[in-house]
Amino acid sequence: MISLRAGQTGEIMATSSDRSLWERAAEGDSEAFGQLYDRHARAIYNFLYRRTASWSDAEDLTSAVFLHAWRRRTEVVLDRDSALPWLLRTADYTVRNEWRSKLRYRRALAAAHLIADHVRDHADDVVGRVDDDRQIQAARDSLKRLPRQEREIVELCIWAGLDQQAAAAALDVPLGTVKSRLSRARKHLRELDPSFPLETRS
Numbered sequence: 001m002i003s004l005r006a007g008q009t010g011e012i013m014a015t016s017s018d019r020s021l022w023e024r025a026a027e028g029d030s031e032a033f034g035q036l037y038d039r040h041a042r043a044i045y046n047f048l049y050r051r052t053a054s055w056s057d058a059e060d061l062t063s064a065v066f067l068h069a070w071r072r073r074t075e076v077v078l079d080r081d082s083a084l085p086w087l088l089r090t091a092d093y094t095v096r097n098e099w100r101s102k103l104r105y106r107r108a109l110a111a112a113h114l115i116a117d118h119v120r121d122h123a124d125d126v127v128g129r130v131d132d133d134r135q136i137q138a139a140r141d142s143l144k145r146l147p148r149q150e151r152e153i154v155e156l157c158i159w160a161g162l163d164q165q166a167a168a169a170a171l172d173v174p175l176g177t178v179k180s181r182l183s184r185a186r187k188h189l190r191e192l193d194p195s196f197p198l199e200t201r202s
Contacts, residue, residue, distance in 0.1 A: 018083040026074045033073065037066055040084055044091050047160045051095050053140060065091045079169035088160050089170040092152070142193040150185035157182055 024032035044065055049058035068090055069076070079085040143151050156167040164182065168175045189196045
C-alpha cells in the first residue's frame with residue numbers, strides 16, 4: 001500500500017476536479033470542501049461585491065454562501081464538473097434573502113472550522129483588479145434599469161464570467177432563453193451606458 005505525504009495529498013487535491021472534490025465533501029471531507037472554497041471564493045466574493053458595492057457585506061455574504069453549500073453539499077448538481085454555476089446561483093439567493101442572517105452564518109462558519117476564515121485576504125488580492133467603488137456604483141445604477149431577468153444574465157455572463165451554458169444551468173432555464181435575454185440586455189445597456197463592458201464567454 002502506497003502512503004502519501006501531506007504535500008503529495010495537497011497536490012492531488014489541487015488537481016482534482018470539482019466533481020471529485022464535491023463527492024468527497026458530500027461524505028464529510030472538510031479538506032476537500034476547503035479546496036473547493038479556495039478555488040471559487042474569489043469569484044463569489046467579486047460577484048457579491050459588485051452586487052452590494054460593499055467590501056464588508058461581500059465578506060459576510062461569501063461566508064454565508066459557503067456555509068449554505070456545505071449544508072447542501074449532498075444536493076449539489078454540477079454543470080460540466082464545475083461547482084461555480086451552483087455557487088453563483090446560491091450567491092444570488094443569498095444576497096436577495098439572507099441579509100439579516102449574515103452575522104449568524106459567519107459565526108457558525110467560524111465555530112464549525114469548516115474553511116479558513118481568510119475572505120478578507122481576498123479583498124486585498126482583488127483591490128488592484130476590480131473596478132473602483134464609483135465605477136461599480138455607476139454600473140449597478142445602469143443594471144437597476146434593466147428587467148430582473150436581463151439583469152441576472154448580465155451578472156452571471158458578464159460580471160461573473162460564466163459561459164451561456166453554465167448560466168443556463170445556474171438559472172435552470174434553457175440555453176436559448178439565456179441567449180435571447182443576453183441579447184436584449186446588451187441592446188438595452190448600449191442605449192443606457194455605451195461604456196458598460198459587454199464582453200462574455202461564448
